Structure formats: C-alpha cells, structure tokens
Amino acid sequence: MIVLEKRAEPSRAWGAGGPILAVVLTMLAGGVMFAALGIDPVEAIRIIFWDPLFSERFAGYSRPQLLVKAGPLILIAIGLSMGFRAGIWNIGAEGQYIVGAICGAAFGLAFYPSENPLIFPGMVIAGVAGGVAWAMIPALLKVYARTNEILVSLLLVYVAEAMLASAATGWLRNPEGSGFPGSRNLARHPGTDNPELFAGTGMHWGVLAAFVAVIVAYVIMTRHLLGYQIRLAGQAPRAARFGGVNPARLVILCMGISGALAGAAGVFEVSGPAARISIDFNVGYGFTAIIVAFLGRLNPIGILLAGLLMALTFIGGELAQLMLGVPAPAIQAFQGMLLFFLLALDVLANYRVRIKRKVAA
Amino acid sequence: MIIDPVTLIVALITVSTPVLLAAIGELVVEKAGVLNLGVEGMMIMGAVCGFITAHHTGSPALAFVAGMAGAVALALVFAVLTQILMANQVASGLALTLFGLGLAALLGVGYSGLPVPAIARPFPEALRDIPGLGPIVFSHSILVYVSIALVAAVWIVLTRTRIGLVLRAVGENHDAAHALGYKVVRIRIAAIMFGGACAGLGGAFLSVVRVQNWIEGMTAGAGWIALALVVFASWKPWRVLLGAWLFGGIAALQLRLQAAEIGVPVALLDASPYLVTIIVLVLISSDRRRAALNAPAGLGRVFHASS
Amino acid sequence: MAQDDPFQIGFIYVGSPGDYGWTYEHDQARLAVEEHFGDRVETVFLENVPEGADAERSITQMILGGADMIFTTSFGFGEATNAVAGQFPDVYFEHATGYQRDFPNVSTYSARFYEGRAVIGHIAGHMTESNIVGYIGSYPIPEVIRGINSAYLHAREVNPDVEFRVVWAYTWFDPAVEADAAQALIDAGADVIMQHTDSTAPQTVAQEAGIISFGQASDMIQFAPAPRVASIIDNWAPYYIRRVGEAMDGTWTQGDVWEGIDTGMVVIGEMTDAIPEDVRASAAALRDAIAAGEYHPFTGPINRQDGTAWLAEGEIADDGTLAGMSFYVEGITGDIPN
The missing domain is CATH 3.40.50.2300 (Response regulator)
Incomplete structure (x- = not known):
C-alpha cells in the first residue's frame, strides 16, 4: 500500500523539483488534449512555453508584456497572502481593484487638463485609499458585527462592478467622447499617465510597485513582529491571542494591506495599460491573484514566480490560439491542468511517499 | 403601477433554484470540513452535459443525471487533489472553476441553438390555474420541488441521523473523528461528490429548463452566489433556502421596479441584491445571543492520518 | 510581399463565435472573406479578448504573427486599436462601432x-x-x-x-x-x-x-x-469583403462608415x-x-x-x-x- 508520511521539514529539493515536474506533466496531459483536438501537441507546447520568451519573432515584444500582465497579479497576491496566512479571507480583491481604479481616475480627472506632476502621486494615494476603504467594509463588519469576510468581500465585488458601469456611462464619462461610454484617456495625458519607465521593458510604476511589495513583504514576514503575529494567528489562533496578538487589529491591518495593494494595482492599470475607465475595465485580476497567492505557497518569492508563470500561460496561450488556432477554452482548460499538477505535486514537498506492506491491524 | 406579488413570488422561486441546488450541495461539502470554491466550474459542467444529453436523448431525466455525472467527474478531480494529495483547497477550487469553464466550452462547441425537449410540469393545469396559490405552488418545473425536498432531506440527515452526525464530526474535528474510527477521507470524498451532483443539477436546470440553450459561460457567476449563500446561512439548510429566496427575490424585484419606472438609480437597483444580502447578514450576525457562528471548525483544513 | 504569400487578416473578438449573437456574426463574415478570396487570404482570430490592456497585446501579437489587416469587433477595443495603429503604420485597422481614428491607417465602421x-x-x-x-x-x-x-x-x-x-x-x-x-x-x-x-x-x-x-x-x-x-x-460580410479587397489592391483609404439596410449591413x-x-x-x-x-x-x-x-x-x-x-x-x- 502506498502511504504518505509527513516530513519533519518541507523538502527543499521537491519544493523546487515539484513545480518543474508539474510543468512536464502538464505538457504531457495538455499535449494529449491538443492532439485530441487535432492540433500538433509539440508545436502547441513549444509556442505556449518557449515562444513568448525566446522566439525571434515574438519574444522582443512578449517578454516585457509578461511583466505588464504579471505586475497587477503579483501586487494583489502579495497583499492577499498576508491575510491568508493569518486566516483572514479577502476574496473580494477584484472589488477593491475596481474601486481603487475609480478613485484614482476620478482624482486625476478632477484636475484635467492640468499636467502638474503631483497629480499622478495623488491618484495613487486616492486609489490606495479607495482600495482600503472598500476592504474596510468587510473588515469593520467582521470586527464589529461578526459577519463573515468571505461573503461580504465577495458580494462587494458585484457592487463595485455596478459602480464601475455607472461611472463609465455616467459621472466619469469623457465629456468629449460624443456620448460614448468610458472616461478620458489617462495614459495619453501627461500628468495622469503611468508610462513605461524604460523603453521596451514593459516596466511601469505598477510593476515596480509589485517588485517593491515582494521585497517588503519578504522582510515583514521573516524579520518583523507583524510577520510573526500573522503566522502565529494563522497557525494557532488561541495561542496568538494569549501571545498578545489583537485579532481585531490584525483583521483591520491585513484587510487594509490587501485592499491598499489591490487599489494601487487598479490605479496603475487604469492610468497605464488599460488607459481609461470603461464598463469592462476589470478582467478578473483580483480572482486570479488568489490562485497566484496559493500557487506561490503564500511566500513572496513564490508569488513572484507564480505570477510570472501565470502571465506566461496567458501570453503563450494567446500565441497558440493565433498560430495554431487552438480554441481559447482549450487554453483555459490547459491552465486549469497546470494548476492541478502544481497543487498536487506540492504534496511531495511536505510528504514522503512510502510503499508499505499491509499489516493486519 | 403596482408589482404583482404572485408573479414576483413565482419569479423568485425560479430565479433562485439553480443557486439553491448548488448551495445546498456546497453546504454538505463544507459541513464535512471541505471548502470547494469550484462550484461555478461544476455548475457549468452540469449545464453543458445536461444540455448535450437532453438534445441527443430527448429525455430530461437522463439530462439531469448526465448533468450531475459531469459535475461529479469534475468534483472527483477536486477530491483527489485535496483529500488524497492534500492540496490547498482554496486554490484547487479556483483551478477547478477555470478548468471547468474551459472544458465545458470545448464540449459544447456546436451545441448552441440546438433544440431540447420541452419539460412537462408535474402538476395538472387545473391546479396551476387556481388563482394565487396555483402559480406559486403548482406551476414549477419538477426540479424546483426537488430542490426544496433536497433542503429538507439535507436538514434531516444532518440533524437527525447517524450519517449526519458522523459528517459533522468529520467537519468539526477530523483528528477526533479519525480516532473514533471514521474514514475521514472517504466521507469527505462522498460529500464532495454530493456537492458536485447538486451543482451539476443546478447547472442542468439553467441550460435545460430555464434558458433551454447551451451558451458558453452561461452560469455567469451563479456558483459564486451559491458559495456566498452557504456562508450567509451560517451552514444551516433552511437558511440556505431563505437566503436563496431573499437574494432571488431582490433580484426579481429590482427588475420589476425598473419595469414599473420608479425613480431609483438603476446602478443601485442592480447592486441591490448584494447590498441587501450584506445588510441582512449584518442584522442577523449582530444579534449576540444567536451569533454562535456555525462554521465547521475544520473547514478548509488539511487532514492527514498520522497513524 | 512575395506573390504567393497570402494576405493575412486578423480578427479580435470580444466574445466567442459560439454566442450565436454579436461575435457569431463577425465570425460568419470572416468565413465569408475566406470563401470569397480563397487562397489569396488567410484569417486568424482571437476570441474572448478582454477590452483594455489585453486587447493591445492581442492585436500586437497578431501583427507580429504576420497579420496585414486587423478587424477589432467591439467598441471597447478603440483605445487599443489606435495605440497599436500608431506603431504599425503599414497595417490596416478596422474598428467596429467606434469613433476614434487617431492615425490614417484606422477606419471605423458601424451599422445603422x-x-x-x-x-x-x-x-x-x-x-x-x-x-x-x-x-x-x-x-x-x-x-x-x-x-x-x-x-x-x-x-x-x-x-x-x-x-x-x-x-x-x-x-x-x-x-x-x-x-x-x-x-x-x-x-x-x-x-x-x-x-x-x-x-x-x-x-x-x-x-x-x-x-x-x-x-x-x-x-x-x-x-x-x-x-x-x-x-x-x-451582416458584416459585404463590408469586410469590400475592405479586404481594397487593402489588397492598395485602394484602401481611411473611412468612417455607418451603413444600414441599404448596403445590406x-x-x-x-x-x-x-x-x-x-x-x-x-x-x-x-x-x-x-x-x-x-x-x-x-x-x-x-x-x-x-x-x-x-x-x-x-x-x-x-x-x-x-x-x-x-x-x-x-x-x-x-x-x-x-
């Protein structure tokens, strides 16, 4: 009989080897799926994993795009990971992302057409404040009315979407857009734009913020008292309480941090890659970031890598659609498989596989 | 213009049925201590498998079975990942949704717009025509009655039977349940499959009964509402039903208020089902005496039998 | 361009051709283009493309993949279409139901x-x-x-x-x-x-x-x-066939058409x-x-x-x-x- 035996310490070798094996297994399983769809599996796998990084034709463009796509995912996931470690479940980062974008855009547009260099920093602050405010609703309700934050934060996503539609078709609509929905373009107006910082790298303020967040989160989680409290609260809530951790404070802090980063991601996106507030501005980063957070094992460095991997499958998957006519749903299923294998093989890092002869009890 | 209460009630029952089915299944899963966020993925698998079967066989009954089977197959992937390989439940559930949406779209290629058989109503026309009572009580599809019966059955099983006791024990403290000799993993896998079957039935209701068409992405977030309802209900079966009716009722009501041309901003009406749900939740939760949170203590925790 | 190199046309869809509505009709028109021009053209498409940043990347990758002409078939792609058009002046862009034509290689079209x-x-x-x-x-x-x-x-x-x-x-x-x-x-x-x-x-x-x-x-x-x-x-087919033909002949000029029952759109x-x-x-x-x-x-x-x-x-x-x-x-x- 095959049994799993818990390791005393997670295996470093499998911690690194597991994901590699998972990618290989995904290639095999995905290859079978592609073959079943009548698509050359080798070609498809090469295009998804190799071409965005190394093909002569695409890599020059795709490589920077990886950062553009991964930036908001990493930024949001870093914020979420702290709460998740403490057992605080913010599922509504998508809503905080939307509200951050609306607040940031509204701030920038209020000063239009000024090109004052202080406007962009102001937009970021407004966006962060918006994200925090939206996250404070579930946080404060949890602390003072003992409601469940999973439910409240999730439902507030839909409320934020209604606000977004109302902003795009109403109060933030471009007055010179002849009645069409959508705000003014923020990315092409000096003062409100979030430009590429180094030409051809895809690096904008949001990507930079994501990298900074990774480093700061790493320091907090390993070196700072807050990191200790977060880990303690997640592992042993009762012990944490006796150890002087104030649970209400921790809820507000963790929700606040994740709201702030989600809101910031919203501003950077609306002032850069997305360029404007529109009805369909949000594309699910807040939900995908939850996957990224767990794929990265709630560890800042892991999140960085997981975010880049997710971005790679988005961009490579798009190339596969383009070059081979792979249907978009097949790419979605392929991503799902990759996640399954990655999550499944995590077991090898924490457990040892033993073959035991069955003993009569 | 006044809103007709009879048609409103009829509508809210119809609107809430797919979500109710998925939610009552998820409730059992969570009672067993497992958090499966893949409800949306399982629902859409149910929708596509149900529709394909309905089209080919012409049998609604087979369609419902196929819808359940498709979703159970997907739920088994989740079960293997989280129960045998001890993977993280939140991430596995989200991955399940992603995979399910993709797979369902692949399976459904070419099926949009194909005909499905009409579904007979279980009660005779004479009953359905009774003023007031007829439409509210007797006018629905068979699955509506099934969903309510399921709520009752889950309630009885959870509170009055040994199986329910064991299930709750597993969800509260899997180590203790294991020590008592219960097969924690097997029980949880069974619960996950039940949850899958219910979500699949909800999806099949949507495609075979409500919309009578397969459309890619047609569940459009219903699975998430089902998840929210379980929490809203504090893991109590009858409150799932109330929550589903409350949510469906506000959703149906806001569309009727729009049709009645009352002067409330539409964005606010559009958000009202979510806002009202939050407000009601706050009102129930802040009642200190009844605030005993009913969340299974072992929810989302990984179980590993060390002996 | 080599003589035997087919003219490549890319389509950006906001939904899936399986929606039997908006995107379905654009895809029908794409197939009509293929049927009309045969071997002289090649079409590619990307479905379920989110509006905003993803659209810009999708269009760009399409062009890097060899597309000579792009149809972006939803209003929300306007920003992305114009942003990419500025970088690829030799590619023809056709944006459905929009109004922005910031560069001479962008046309907009819509139906009455x-x-x-x-x-x-x-x-x-x-x-x-x-x-x-x-x-x-x-x-x-x-x-x-x-x-x-x-x-x-x-x-x-x-x-x-x-x-x-x-x-x-x-x-x-x-x-x-x-x-x-x-x-x-x-x-x-x-x-x-x-x-x-x-x-x-x-x-x-x-x-x-x-x-x-x-x-x-x-x-x-x-x-x-x-x-x-x-x-x-x-019915987008007549317009798509006309515009693709003009682009291939070199007679394509920037336009903003709003056609109705008269032309069969x-x-x-x-x-x-x-x-x-x-x-x-x-x-x-x-x-x-x-x-x-x-x-x-x-x-x-x-x-x-x-x-x-x-x-x-x-x-x-x-x-x-x-x-x-x-x-x-x-x-x-x-x-x-x-």
Whole structure:
C-alpha cells in the first residue's frame, strides 16, 4: 500500500523539483488534449512555453508584456497572502481593484487638463485609499458585527462592478467622447499617465510597485513582529491571542494591506495599460491573484514566480490560439491542468511517499 | 403601477433554484470540513452535459443525471487533489472553476441553438390555474420541488441521523473523528461528490429548463452566489433556502421596479441584491445571543492520518 | 510581399463565435472573406479578448504573427486599436462601432441598427394587444438609447397608445439575468419583448409566455415562427469583403462608415406568418423605403422627452446627434440611468 508520511521539514529539493515536474506533466496531459483536438501537441507546447520568451519573432515584444500582465497579479497576491496566512479571507480583491481604479481616475480627472506632476502621486494615494476603504467594509463588519469576510468581500465585488458601469456611462464619462461610454484617456495625458519607465521593458510604476511589495513583504514576514503575529494567528489562533496578538487589529491591518495593494494595482492599470475607465475595465485580476497567492505557497518569492508563470500561460496561450488556432477554452482548460499538477505535486514537498506492506491491524 | 406579488413570488422561486441546488450541495461539502470554491466550474459542467444529453436523448431525466455525472467527474478531480494529495483547497477550487469553464466550452462547441425537449410540469393545469396559490405552488418545473425536498432531506440527515452526525464530526474535528474510527477521507470524498451532483443539477436546470440553450459561460457567476449563500446561512439548510429566496427575490424585484419606472438609480437597483444580502447578514450576525457562528471548525483544513 | 504569400487578416473578438449573437456574426463574415478570396487570404482570430490592456497585446501579437489587416469587433477595443495603429503604420485597422481614428491607417465602421429597430418597432406597435412593449437594455449608451427611440417612434406611429417599459440588465450577456428581465417585463404586462442584449434567453421566456419577440444580432431562427416573428441581423460580410479587397489592391483609404439596410449591413430576418399579412406588407414597405433612402427613421417633427423641440417638421437628424444620442424622445416615460 502506498502511504504518505509527513516530513519533519518541507523538502527543499521537491519544493523546487515539484513545480518543474508539474510543468512536464502538464505538457504531457495538455499535449494529449491538443492532439485530441487535432492540433500538433509539440508545436502547441513549444509556442505556449518557449515562444513568448525566446522566439525571434515574438519574444522582443512578449517578454516585457509578461511583466505588464504579471505586475497587477503579483501586487494583489502579495497583499492577499498576508491575510491568508493569518486566516483572514479577502476574496473580494477584484472589488477593491475596481474601486481603487475609480478613485484614482476620478482624482486625476478632477484636475484635467492640468499636467502638474503631483497629480499622478495623488491618484495613487486616492486609489490606495479607495482600495482600503472598500476592504474596510468587510473588515469593520467582521470586527464589529461578526459577519463573515468571505461573503461580504465577495458580494462587494458585484457592487463595485455596478459602480464601475455607472461611472463609465455616467459621472466619469469623457465629456468629449460624443456620448460614448468610458472616461478620458489617462495614459495619453501627461500628468495622469503611468508610462513605461524604460523603453521596451514593459516596466511601469505598477510593476515596480509589485517588485517593491515582494521585497517588503519578504522582510515583514521573516524579520518583523507583524510577520510573526500573522503566522502565529494563522497557525494557532488561541495561542496568538494569549501571545498578545489583537485579532481585531490584525483583521483591520491585513484587510487594509490587501485592499491598499489591490487599489494601487487598479490605479496603475487604469492610468497605464488599460488607459481609461470603461464598463469592462476589470478582467478578473483580483480572482486570479488568489490562485497566484496559493500557487506561490503564500511566500513572496513564490508569488513572484507564480505570477510570472501565470502571465506566461496567458501570453503563450494567446500565441497558440493565433498560430495554431487552438480554441481559447482549450487554453483555459490547459491552465486549469497546470494548476492541478502544481497543487498536487506540492504534496511531495511536505510528504514522503512510502510503499508499505499491509499489516493486519 | 403596482408589482404583482404572485408573479414576483413565482419569479423568485425560479430565479433562485439553480443557486439553491448548488448551495445546498456546497453546504454538505463544507459541513464535512471541505471548502470547494469550484462550484461555478461544476455548475457549468452540469449545464453543458445536461444540455448535450437532453438534445441527443430527448429525455430530461437522463439530462439531469448526465448533468450531475459531469459535475461529479469534475468534483472527483477536486477530491483527489485535496483529500488524497492534500492540496490547498482554496486554490484547487479556483483551478477547478477555470478548468471547468474551459472544458465545458470545448464540449459544447456546436451545441448552441440546438433544440431540447420541452419539460412537462408535474402538476395538472387545473391546479396551476387556481388563482394565487396555483402559480406559486403548482406551476414549477419538477426540479424546483426537488430542490426544496433536497433542503429538507439535507436538514434531516444532518440533524437527525447517524450519517449526519458522523459528517459533522468529520467537519468539526477530523483528528477526533479519525480516532473514533471514521474514514475521514472517504466521507469527505462522498460529500464532495454530493456537492458536485447538486451543482451539476443546478447547472442542468439553467441550460435545460430555464434558458433551454447551451451558451458558453452561461452560469455567469451563479456558483459564486451559491458559495456566498452557504456562508450567509451560517451552514444551516433552511437558511440556505431563505437566503436563496431573499437574494432571488431582490433580484426579481429590482427588475420589476425598473419595469414599473420608479425613480431609483438603476446602478443601485442592480447592486441591490448584494447590498441587501450584506445588510441582512449584518442584522442577523449582530444579534449576540444567536451569533454562535456555525462554521465547521475544520473547514478548509488539511487532514492527514498520522497513524 | 512575395506573390504567393497570402494576405493575412486578423480578427479580435470580444466574445466567442459560439454566442450565436454579436461575435457569431463577425465570425460568419470572416468565413465569408475566406470563401470569397480563397487562397489569396488567410484569417486568424482571437476570441474572448478582454477590452483594455489585453486587447493591445492581442492585436500586437497578431501583427507580429504576420497579420496585414486587423478587424477589432467591439467598441471597447478603440483605445487599443489606435495605440497599436500608431506603431504599425503599414497595417490596416478596422474598428467596429467606434469613433476614434487617431492615425490614417484606422477606419471605423458601424451599422445603422436603428433602421432595423424602426421596422421591428413598427411590427411591435401593430402586434401588441396590451399596448405595452418590454425592452431589455444592456447599458445606457447611445447605441442602445437610439434603438429604443427608433423602435418607440415607429411603434407609436401605428399605435398611439403604445408604452415602452425598459429594463436595464447591466450586462451584455448573462442568460439567466436576461431571462429574468424578460419575465419581469411580461409580468408588468408586456406582450412584445425586444432585446438589446446578446443571448437567446429572452426568446425562451417569450415562447413559454406565448408572446412575441425579435431576433437580435443574429437571426435566432430556431425560435421562428413564434415567438421570434422577425429579427435584426448584423451582416458584416459585404463590408469586410469590400475592405479586404481594397487593402489588397492598395485602394484602401481611411473611412468612417455607418451603413444600414441599404448596403445590406443591417438585414431584417424573415417575417413569419405569425405577423398578419398586411402588417408584413407595411413593415416590408417601411424597410424598402429606408433602403431606398426615401425615408429616415428620425424625421421630424420629434420632440425630446422633456417636450422641447428636437427636429422640426421634415427635418432629418444629423449623424453626430444620433451617434451620441443620450436622451429619450417624447412619449417614453422612463428615465435614462445617470
């Protein structure tokens, strides 16, 4: 009989080897799926994993795009990971992302057409404040009315979407857009734009913020008292309480941090890659970031890598659609498989596989 | 213009049925201590498998079975990942949704717009025509009655039977349940499959009964509402039903208020089902005496039998 | 370009060709282009492309993959289309239902769906017995408001007592919500349902209620002869074939077209026997008058909802006002959100 035996310490070798094996297994399983769809599996796998990084034709463009796509995912996931470690479940980062974008855009547009260099920093602050405010609703309700934050934060996503539609078709609509929905373009107006910082790298303020967040989160989680409290609260809530951790404070802090980063991601996106507030501005980063957070094992460095991997499958998957006519749903299923294998093989890092002869009890 | 209460009630029952089915299944899963966020993925698998079967066989009954089977197959992937390989439940559930949406779209290629058989109503026309009572009580599809019966059955099983006791024990403290000799993993896998079957039935209701068409992405977030309802209900079966009716009722009501041309901003009406749900939740939760949170203590925790 | 190198055309879809509505019709037109030009062209497409940053990347990768011409088939792709067009001056861009043409290689095109709405509004006005027509709107944007106005004016023309009830679904595509919206309208007394959302769900509800409805974007013929008694079909094929041909000949120039029933961009689907013969005849006459350019659906006198004059007797609305239409005409009782 095959049994799993818990390791005393997670295996470093499998911690690194597991994901590699998972990618290989995904290639095999995905290859079978592609073959079943009548698509050359080798070609498809090469295009998804190799071409965005190394093909002569695409890599020059795709490589920077990886950062553009991964930036908001990493930024949001870093914020979420702290709460998740403490057992605080913010599922509504998508809503905080939307509200951050609306607040940031509204701030920038209020000063239009000024090109004052202080406007962009102001937009970021407004966006962060918006994200925090939206996250404070579930946080404060949890602390003072003992409601469940999973439910409240999730439902507030839909409320934020209604606000977004109302902003795009109403109060933030471009007055010179002849009645069409959508705000003014923020990315092409000096003062409100979030430009590429180094030409051809895809690096904008949001990507930079994501990298900074990774480093700061790493320091907090390993070196700072807050990191200790977060880990303690997640592992042993009762012990944490006796150890002087104030649970209400921790809820507000963790929700606040994740709201702030989600809101910031919203501003950077609306002032850069997305360029404007529109009805369909949000594309699910807040939900995908939850996957990224767990794929990265709630560890800042892991999140960085997981975010880049997710971005790679988005961009490579798009190339596969383009070059081979792979249907978009097949790419979605392929991503799902990759996640399954990655999550499944995590077991090898924490457990040892033993073959035991069955003993009569 | 006044809103007709009879048609409103009829509508809210119809609107809430797919979500109710998925939610009552998820409730059992969570009672067993497992958090499966893949409800949306399982629902859409149910929708596509149900529709394909309905089209080919012409049998609604087979369609419902196929819808359940498709979703159970997907739920088994989740079960293997989280129960045998001890993977993280939140991430596995989200991955399940992603995979399910993709797979369902692949399976459904070419099926949009194909005909499905009409579904007979279980009660005779004479009953359905009774003023007031007829439409509210007797006018629905068979699955509506099934969903309510399921709520009752889950309630009885959870509170009055040994199986329910064991299930709750597993969800509260899997180590203790294991020590008592219960097969924690097997029980949880069974619960996950039940949850899958219910979500699949909800999806099949949507495609075979409500919309009578397969459309890619047609569940459009219903699975998430089902998840929210379980929490809203504090893991109590009858409150799932109330929550589903409350949510469906506000959703149906806001569309009727729009049709009645009352002067409330539409964005606010559009958000009202979510806002009202939050407000009601706050009102129930802040009642200190009844605030005993009913969340299974072992929810989302990984179980590993060390002996 | 080498002689045997086919001209590559890329399509960016906001939905999936399997939606049997908006994207389906664009994909039909893509297939028509392939059929028309045979080996001389090659087409690629990306489906379910989110609007915004992802669209910009999708278009760029398409061009890097060899596309010589790009059709972006949703309003929300406007920003991305223009951003990419500036970087690739040799590629032809065609953006559907938009207005931004920041570079000489960007054209915009749209259809005068309101002409189709006039015809089905005419039918609705005749067919309603409760004198209440239910209308499912997506979002309160000019495109949708214009359609409501056009349908209402032509329903009222043949039935002065007709009332329109508009329900905003706040989504383009959510079958369950669309079905619920249709049901709400029926419960409010509507016996004709019009929709400006993409799924067939309202047709199913109309069928069960035994009332009539109209196909939207695609023919939705599977619901004929009833509830679907007619439809407005988006037919992009003639335009796509024309523009691709011009691009290949080198005669392509920047344009902004808004075509209707006359060029066949808007097609009225078969009017079924469920419509009385005389109504079918008058609806066909209306359609033909619009096609011949003898009649414009927005011909005065028309007042705004608040009673102020908009168009004087015989005056025809200008395209600028129509394109940005953000007011109801007189007689519609609801309010436009925001």
